[in-house]
Amino acid sequence: MEPAELQDAVALLTSAYERHEPIDPLVKTFPDATIEDAYRVQQEQVRAWVAAGDVVRGHKVGLASAAMQRQMGVNQPDFGHLTSSMFLLEHQPIPTTRFLQPRIEPEIAFVLGEPLRGPGVTVADAVRAVDFVLPSLEIVDSRVRDWKISIFDTVADNASSGGVILGSSPTNLRDVDLRLAGCTLHVNGQLAATGAGGAVLGSPINALVWLANTVGPLGVTLEPGHVVLPGSMTAAQTVRPGDTVVATMAGLGSVTAVFAPEEDK
Template identity: 50%
Template structure:
């Protein structure tokens, strides 16, 4: 893709989010949208948001489940950027019409108390750099029409990032086995999905290490205080106005959100 096409694609995604009007898949518009080009589009989208006053508060990892990577025909996860205006306080309501086609994923969020910069970040480095873990709900959304996405569309669209709700409990990662936490996702009080934290690359700590090393290829470091979402524990749950979603992470606690 030419630079003007990358910038045009970024503008289309930004306007789709602003106007709440989805667009046709970028892969149907731009023949050259390979994975490197998709990340260029993502960086252009984030740069525009930062120019408008947003601040980077963390990152997310997607496609951490092997079955999802097989579905999209890719060999590694993808990632996106979490901005400060994406974070909602627990107990907040997500206003109707503020998103296009939201879905919810429960994730064990990592909060760092020291920087992590690749290459060469290990699981031990992640454990040492983690201040605490907390339950979270990632609300994903697609600016692409009807979720008709390839991995290229998703990457360009900031890995379908939209909102994040962090739970109010903090747990030392050394006090748990981060691979083995069972997770129950409820919608309106009824169990909708179940899973385990090990769904994220077998160990969410490994997903954080992968992210730090991947970002290191572009000279990006996970800063102190960063929130890292390592991947979902269950399938994404579609939601509608009026839904109340809650995720229980056993000994680590729970987190909920309401869609108005």
């Protein structure tokens, strides 16, 4: 992408946030753009958010399952940034109006105790760097109308990030096998989906290793205290005003997201 095209893509995504209206797929406007271009668009947005006072507090890994990679026609995950404004409190009403097209996914969140910087990060390095894990729910959202996204669209749109709800029961890695940790996702008391940690690149730890080795050459270090979401354990579920979503993970406990009722008009 030429510099002017990059700025045009950033402006389109910015308008979706500001006007609270989804846009047409970016890939239609920029058909020759590459994934590298998409990350440049993402990084330009993050720089603008930080300049406006937000703070990067972690990263997320997307497209972590083989099924999603096949759907997008790629052979590796993608990543996005998590900023402080995206973190929401468990059990506190979340207005769906702050999102455009929200869906929710259960994930095992890593909280780092030591820095990780690739390339060359191994599984042993990643395990040593993790302070503890938490059950979490990620709200994914797309600024592209009807979720009709290509790999370029989702990467440029900060990996379709929306919000994060962390549980409050920390668990040491030595106390749980993340590959075998099963998960149930209930929406309004009804079982909506099931999954396990092994659905995330064979183990969520592999996603953490991939992330560190991917962002390292870009000059990015995964910092102590940062949260890393490695990918969803189940299919994403659409959420609506008034919904209550509970993810329960074997050995890790549960996390609850409560969405505010729709306001009277």
